[in-house]
Amino acid sequence: MRVVLAGGGTAGHIEPALALADALRHLDPSIGITCVGTDRGLETRLVPARGYELELVPAVPLPRAITPSLLTVPGRLAGAINAVSAILDRVKADILVGFGGYVATPAYLAARRRGLPIVVHEANPRPGLANRLGARLTEHVFTGYPDAALPKAHYIGTPLRREIVTLDRLSTGDKARSWFGLENDRPTLLVFGGSQGARSINQAALAAAPALRAAGMQVLHVLGPKNTVEQEPPPGDPQYVLLPYVDRMDLAYAAADLALCRSGALTCAELTAVGLPAAYAPLPHGSGEQRINAERIVQGGGGLMVDDADLSPDWIIQNVLPILRDPERVAVMSEAAARLGRKDADITLARKVLEIAR
Known part of the structure; x- marks a missing residue:
């Protein structure tokens, strides 16, 4: 055939x-x-x-x-x-x-x-x-x-992909964080903007980096292959790992407690399949399907959403940071996201x- x-x-x-x-x-x-x-x-x-x-x-x-x-x-x-x-x-x-x-x-x-x-x-x-x-x-x-x-x-x-749908985030977490040079015992935020990256997400996350690190959080930030930054976060602990592209997104998901990302159909399908909660910033262009994708997950308790125009360092500090500080809330949101996955x-x-x- x-x-x-x-x-x-x-x-x-x-x-x-x-x-x-x-x-x-x-x-x-x-x-x-x-x-x-x-x-x-x-x-x-x-x-x-x-x-x-x-x-x-x-x-x-x-x-x-x-x-x-x-x-x-x-x-x-x-x-x-x-x-x-x-x-x-x-x-x-x-x-x-x-x-x-x-x-x-x-x-x-x-x-x-x-x-x-x-x-x-x-x-x-x-x-x-x-x-x-x-x-x-x-x-x-x-x-x-x-x-x-x-x-x-x-x-x-x-x-x-099979490596996504068969991923056990809990058992793979330590290995995944070591893969990216992250510590095993710190809350971890994954930042990415889809296959090409998203400038507004990149800028807001990088500007929030000092506050996130001061609060003890570590970040795995995937810029996207066509994106560059004027100034990278200085080296030090907690880690802020900045990468242009990641081929092993299954390990990126396993390393994270929460994601900050766009809400394309594939992203939403993968995050719910692995049970990773996220703060979604839908692409502001197109026919609005990214907002619809995120709404379903937010209503189900597996994430939160922000308009691209409202995404800022302050929004991240006021909305994302409290979730990372609360392991029980992360667990509840993870279970809610997983219930929506196929x-x-x-x-x-x-x-x-x-x-x-x-």
């Missing part, structure tokens, strides 16, 4: 696709898997690193307003559909699974042209244009959010894909 996975751009599209690929190989090692993406996204690094075949097709971003660039879309889209069709023919694909992003629109249309079964997975509460189109072409639609606005959708959660979406979706293909 040959399965083609289409999803690219951000980790939120790519990581669920790769988690599904791992689950398919776990169920049937003989399955052939091809990932389709563009040269604009993280797939060019993430997919080969996980050992999967990657085919690149032209990106066809659709303008959100009527502009002269709209006139070029039909021709470029036709070229991308032809490119995906050629890939489907070459690998003798049996099924296409799409996760959204620029590459998903031509992939859905190419699969429809070839008469292949189509599976759509949407991780966000508000689907993008590609998955709204894909959902009209198939009855096999699955979501990572309980009330995602797609017809015929079935909620299964978001496929996550750990079996990868295997569930893999079994559905095999059933549909057969």
Whole structure:
């Protein structure tokens, strides 16, 4: 059997696709898997690193307003559909699974042209244009959010990496803190802004660093690969570990008692799966899906939320620091976050894909 996975751009599209690929190989090692993406996204690094075949097709971003660039879309889209069709023919694909992003629109249309079964997975509460189109072409639609606005959708959660869903934070905590050069007996705050980082989170956390350290807290801060800082916190205890990127986010989660982060669909799915409470600062742009993601967790007791415009060093000191100082509150919030997590979406979706293909 040959399965083609289409999803690219951000980790939120790519990581669920790769988690599904791992689950398919776990169920049937003989399955052939091809990932389709563009040269604009993280797939060019993430997919080969996980050992999967990657085919690149032209990106066809659709303008959100009527502009002269709209006139070029039909021709470029036709070229991308032809490119995906050629890939489907070459690998003798049996099924296409799409996760959204620029590459998903031509992939859905190419699969429809070839008469292949189509599976759509949407991780966000508000689907993008590609998955709204894909959902009209198939009855096999699955979501990572309980009330995602797609017809015929079935909620299964978001496929996550095995190292995330099998993580035992309590038993791995000491090892994880040692991995990052942190002490084992101090409350630990994890700061990150998604796969690319977030400048507002970086600036607020760094400005709050002296107060956090004075209170005895240590910090693991992942800046994001494209972000830099003018001045790093001076060395000393408690530790303030500043890193541009972390490949082992499972260890970062295990090292932490609380996170300060964005609230993308993948971030929320991973944090609830491992039971790590967080202070969420939703991305202020887009259609507001990050706020919706965080609201569900905050209402369930697994986190708190702040508008990006209100995130400041003072807000961190007044709201995050008291939680880190209260182990019982951290434990209660951890349990609440874990109740909202789903750990079996990868295997569930893999079994559905095999059933549909057969």
